[in-house]
Amino acid sequence: MDIDDILREVDPTFHAVPQEKRNLQELTRAWIAERSAPELLPWPADGLFERVNDSIKRQIEKVEEMTGDMDPKTNFALIVIQTELERFKYLVRSYLRARISKIDRHTLHYLSTDALRSRLSEMELAYATRHQALLHNHYLSSFLSSFPSALQNLNDSAGINMVETPDLESAVFIRLLKDTLVEGRGVDSDGAMDGRESDIVILRWADAKSLVENGSAELV
Amino acid sequence: MALPLPLGLTHSEVAFLAEMELVTVVPRQRLESIDLLSGKTPPLRPPHRTDLPLWLALLLKKQRRANIVPPPWMHPASLADIVHRETKVHPQAFSEPMPTASRARQSEPGYAGRIGGSGDNNSGEVILSPPFQSNCTSAAPAGYLPYHWLEVAEALVTHASDDLGGNTSEIRGLLRDLVEVRAAKMRDSAETLGAEGQGGVVSLRGVGAMELAENRGFVLGVVDGVRKIGGAVETARREREEEMDLGGGEGGRGGYGGDGDSDDDMGI
Numbered sequence: 001m002d003i004d005d006i007l008r009e010v011d012p013t014f015h016a017v018p019q020e021k022r023n024l025q026e027l028t029r030a031w032i033a034e035r036s037a038p039e040l041l042p043w044p045a046d047g048l049f050e051r052v053n054d055s056i057k058r059q060i061e062k063v064e065e066m067t068g069d070m071d072p073k074t075n076f077a078l079i080v081i082q083t084e085l086e087r088f089k090y091l092v093r094s095y096l097r098a099r100i101s102k103i104d105r106h107t108l109h110y111l112s113t114d115a116l117r118s119r120l121s122e123m124e125l126a127y128a129t130r131h132q133a134l135l136h137n138h139y140l141s142s143f144l145s146s147f148p149s150a151l152q153n154l155n156d157s158a159g160i161n162m163v164e165t166p167d168l169e170s171a172v173f174i175r176l177l178k179d180t181l182v183e184g185r186g187v188d189s190d191g192a193m194d195g196r197e198s199d200i201v202i203l204r205w206a207d208a209k210s211l212v213e214n215g216s217a218e219l220v
Numbered sequence: 221m222a223l224p225l226p227l228g229l230t231h232s233e234v235a236f237l238a239e240m241e242l243v244t245v246v247p248r249q250r251l252e253s254i255d256l257l258s259g260k261t262p263p264l265r266p267p268h269r270t271d272l273p274l275w276l277a278l279l280l281k282k283q284r285r286a287n288i289v290p291p292p293w294m295h296p297a298s299l300a301d302i303v304h305r306e307t308k309v310h311p312q313a314f315s316e317p318m319p320t321a322s323r324a325r326q327s328e329p330g331y332a333g334r335i336g337g338s339g340d341n342n343s344g345e346v347i348l349s350p351p352f353q354s355n356c357t358s359a360a361p362a363g364y365l366p367y368h369w370l371e372v373a374e375a376l377v378t379h380a381s382d383d384l385g386g387n388t389s390e391i392r393g394l395l396r397d398l399v400e401v402r403a404a405k406m407r408d409s410a411e412t413l414g415a416e417g418q419g420g421v422v423s424l425r426g427v428g429a430m431e432l433a434e435n436r437g438f439v440l441g442v443v444d445g446v447r448k449i450g451g452a453v454e455t456a457r458r459e460r461e462e463e464m465d466l467g468g469g470e471g472g473r474g475g476y477g478g479d480g481d482s483d484d485d486m487g488i
Contacts, residue, residue, distance in 0.1 A: 020259035022346045028237065029349070036228050055257050062255075076283075077254045080276060084256045087275065090236070094223070101222035171443035173432055177347045184420030187450030188457070191419010198317045200432070202413070202422045202443060218349060220432065
């Protein structure tokens with residue numbers, strides 16, 4: 001234990017946000033970001049979803065135990081627990097569906113480089129790879145095999161690139177979490193503005209990305 | 221389709237988020253602490269006030285187990301003050317969002333929120349943002365609108381009108397005024413969206429979640445449309461600037477165009 005740990009222990013703000021609330025905040029933020037960003041965002045590396053999934057699983061087990069108990073007092077608690085459980089499940093489900101729909105739309109793009117592949121979780125990578133393989137086999141057996149072999153590629157990048165990519169220049173709304181300089185590119189001029197905390201700013205995703213990644217801003 | 225919804229949160233998703241806002245309730249029955257995924261709820265002991273998420277408060281309200289204390293900003297005087305500011309004092313801009321810094325919370329004595337916005341809190345500390353900032357509890361300041369103001373106010377007016385002190389129709393009228401004033405501002409902002417000299421950054425400080433959801437398609441459509449129409453102009457301008465940069469030495473400005481590419485290569 002070094003001095004930082006000791007300081008942290010006596011710092012009232014460190015324990016101010018309990019782990020459960022942090023999980024919910026992070027899950028909500030990840031969900032909003034994934035629903036708003038034009039491209040697939042990296043899978044959270046800190047095990048957020050593993051944590052959330054585990055707690056959901058434990059909560060479901062608790063509900064199963066409690067349903068045997070018909071006491072009216074615990075009955076109401078059970079309703080509350082189940083309502084909250086559904087809300088959590090909705091968040092997780094909507095998050096995963098938003099990601100899958102992005103993967104579906106630009107499968108080849110997200111499989112093209114290692115950097116992009118690393119954004120997918122293990123399951124998503126397996127899904128994308130198998131989905132693409134099935135699709136390719138299907139195309140091959142239905143029409144692609146009658147083409148000359150030089151034209152059979154689905155990811156030909158000579159001339160116009162066949163691999164569709166998400167439009168990283170499309171505009172997004174972000175909320176600034178800290179006072180920070182916001183730089184953007186416009187049609188007539190490039191600009192910058194001294195952003196204040198809780199500003200809501202419209203700018204291109206390509207310009208907003210670095211702010212969101214370093215935690216100075218979040219998508220809304 | 222895995223998710224047949226457009227990018228960006230829809231109305232119902234925003235309403236779902238707003239239900240996570242904490243509100244203050246006065247319980248009418250005892251209720252033991254419940255172990256929820258978002259943490260244990262505080263045990264309810266009438267008549268002690270407690271902060272609960274809106275969805276739970278509404279559930280308790282429907283079962284007549286609790287009364288909801290409307291947040292101070294929903295008081296008619298506070299709303300009238302905001303309408304006055306939105307129409308007379310700052311007829312162009314939205315009123316200031318709720319302050320986040322150094323606001324003491326009753327439920328967590330000794331914890332005064334985050335001080336300042338630029339503090340060095342990269343050490344893994346999560347920055348809370350709406351709907352987790354306790355902007356709708358009885359401890360929130362009056363005279364400001366929180367991010368989820370319309371959704372929370374609407375929920376309270378609809379489901380807890382008897383807790384509003386008999387001012388429901390007055391509050392409803394003021395809310396309607398606010399909605400109209402602010403919707404007009406949102407429409408006007410479209411003029412600045414594609415205007416020259418904006419530099420691609422437009423601030424809508426103080427806007428609400430529902431107002432964003434309402435206008436998301438329109439606003440982002442305008443911005444993207446202007447970008448696509450001006451695409452050729454922009455490319456030409458960038459090339460010209462690049463040439464000037466190269467001419468003026470080592471190209472010290474680095475070019476914004478490169479930023480997007482290098483982000484992609486970071487491999488995150």
